[in-house]
Amino acid sequence: MKSRLLLSLIFLFPATCFAADDLFDIKPIADGVYAAIAMPAYKVNCNAAIIVLGDSVLVVDTHSKPSAARALIEQIKKLTPKPVKYVVNTHFHWDHYQGNEAYPSSWPAGVEIISSEATRQNIQRLGIPRIKNEIVTMPQEIANLKNDLEKASTADQKAAIQENLRQAEAYFGELKLMQITLPTMTFDRSLILRRGSRTVEILWLGRAHTDGDVFVFLPNEKVIVTGDALHGWTPFMGDSYPYEWIQTLDAAEKLDFHSVLGGHGDVMHGKLRFELWKQYFQDLMDRTAAVYAEGATLDEAKKTVSEFLTKKYAAQFDPNFPKSVTANVTKAYQVIAFPR
Numbered sequence: 001m002k003s004r005l006l007l008s009l010i011f012l013f014p015a016t017c018f019a020a021d022d023l024f025d026i027k028p029i030a031d032g033v034y035a036a037i038a039m040p041a042y043k044v045n046c047n048a049a050i051i052v053l054g055d056s057v058l059v060v061d062t063h064s065k066p067s068a069a070r071a072l073i074e075q076i077k078k079l080t081p082k083p084v085k086y087v088v089n090t091h092f093h094w095d096h097y098q099g100n101e102a103y104p105s106s107w108p109a110g111v112e113i114i115s116s117e118a119t120r121q122n123i124q125r126l127g128i129p130r131i132k133n134e135i136v137t138m139p140q141e142i143a144n145l146k147n148d149l150e151k152a153s154t155a156d157q158k159a160a161i162q163e164n165l166r167q168a169e170a171y172f173g174e175l176k177l178m179q180i181t182l183p184t185m186t187f188d189r190s191l192i193l194r195r196g197s198r199t200v201e202i203l204w205l206g207r208a209h210t211d212g213d214v215f216v217f218l219p220n221e222k223v224i225v226t227g228d229a230l231h232g233w234t235p236f237m238g239d240s241y242p243y244e245w246i247q248t249l250d251a252a253e254k255l256d257f258h259s260v261l262g263g264h265g266d267v268m269h270g271k272l273r274f275e276l277w278k279q280y281f282q283d284l285m286d287r288t289a290a291v292y293a294e295g296a297t298l299d300e301a302k303k304t305v306s307e308f309l310t311k312k313y314a315a316q317f318d319p320n321f322p323k324s325v326t327a328n329v330t331k332a333y334q335v336i337a338f339p340r
Contacts, residue, residue: 023071024048026079027267030221032198034079035261036072038063042167046095046263049216049225050076054196056085060216060225061263062099065174069099073106083107086193088202089115089183090227091210092122093239094130096263100181114191115183116204118212128180138172206248207241215252224257230277232265234317234324237331242285246278265318280313288332298333305329 023045024036032052038045045068049060057080062069076084084107089097097119103111115123145165152158185191193200201217208229216225228236230249253274260268287305296304306325314321 023068024075026050026075029223029259029261029267030218033218033221033223035267036075037266038068038264041068042164043171044095044264046228047231047261047265048072049261050079051198051200051216051218052080052082053085053193053198053200055082056195057082058086058088058193058200059084059103060088060261061090061096061227062087062102064095064098065171066099066102066178067170067174069102070106073102083109085111087111087113088214088216089113089119089123090216090225090229090263091115091213092119092127093210093228094127096227097123097127098131098178100183101179104181112185113181113183114185114187114202116212116214117186117188118204119210119214120183120186120212122210122212123180123182131175131178131180135172135175138168138175142168142172203252205251206244208245208248209236210239211241213248215255217255217257219256222256222258223261224252224255224259225261226252226263228263230260230273231262232268232273232318234321235277235280235328236324237328240331242281242332242335246281249274249278276313276316280309283312284309284328284332285336288329289336292333292336298330301333302326302329305332 023039023041025039027035027037029035034050036048036050038047043064045063046061048063051058051060057076059072059076063072073084084103087100087103089100100113103113142165145161145168149158149161149165152161187202187204189204191202193202197220199219201219203215203217204213205215207213209227213227213229215227215229218224229245229252253271258269260273262268284305287308288301291301291304306322306329309325309329310322313325
């Protein structure tokens with residue numbers, strides 16, 4: 001599951017108790033355009049883009065919880081007095097939309113939450129049941145952390161687990177009170193906002209990480225925001241369409257941009273990351289198809305293909321790649337063995 005994959009990544013970093021202003025590192029990308037880079041946290045948050053328009057602000061993605069969205073709102077207010085009038089959900093995964101409720105409550109005069117129609121349907125069909133399931137399963141997760149705390153042998157281990165436990169308990173409290181706030185404006189292919197001198201193109205270019213991914217493109221500033229269709233970590237493929245993902249990245253790459261903000265990791269520049277991901281997906285699918293044709297079981301494919309991909313790609317992705325890649329091979333095998 002994506003939650004386990006993303007949670008494993010934060011153990012690569014020391015656990016730290018962040019003040020509200022420290023949840024996101026704000027970096028300017030262009031004039032009036034900022035990247036809010038999410039700091040490591042036990043319940044991971046996604047990055048956000050902050051785009052100042054003529055009379056308002058557009059924000060891309062709202063993180064895993066309302067408190068994180070409210071923390072970013074406080075940082076936005078330090079950048080500009082303009083109200084947030086538009087929020088974009090790039091896709092339906094929990095760490096990109098569960099903070100939606102913070103925006104209408106902060107600006108009751110009106111906030112439009114924008115997504116593809118597929119993403120809105122996916123939040124209803126898959127996102128809401130996931131929250132209900134997590135409310136049921138979180139107590140066991142908290143109990144496991146308490147058990148780990150009792151077994152911790154060093155002061156550093158205890159401090160890290162105590163901080164994760166604090167965050168888990170706080171998240172559980174939020175989860176039980178969370179008001180699911182669905183997108184209020186949807187589209188099929190593209191939606192273009194023209195506000196003042198700013199043009200914002202919100203584009204569905206094909207199925208990729210999910211069936212509803214959108215890219216936010218600023219043609220004048222040559223900036224693209226990709227959500228989890230492309231980012232700085234290892235791709236998560238649980239809800240993906242691997243062959244189409246390659247084509248979608250190719251379509252996005254044809255746009256004229258210099259700066260890229262993905263859903264996780266730092267700001268990127270140029271198009272090399274697009275080429276890396278496309279080649280990775282192609283190698284993943286080709287190698288998995290080859291061993292499947294030879295009669296390999298899923299376990300055999302996971303071992304063989306993971307070893308090949310780790311050797312070729314581990315240095316170009318995050319340190320958790322050798323663990324993450326196994327789940328990707330599983331997804332590739334399922335797509336090949338049981339085509340939709």
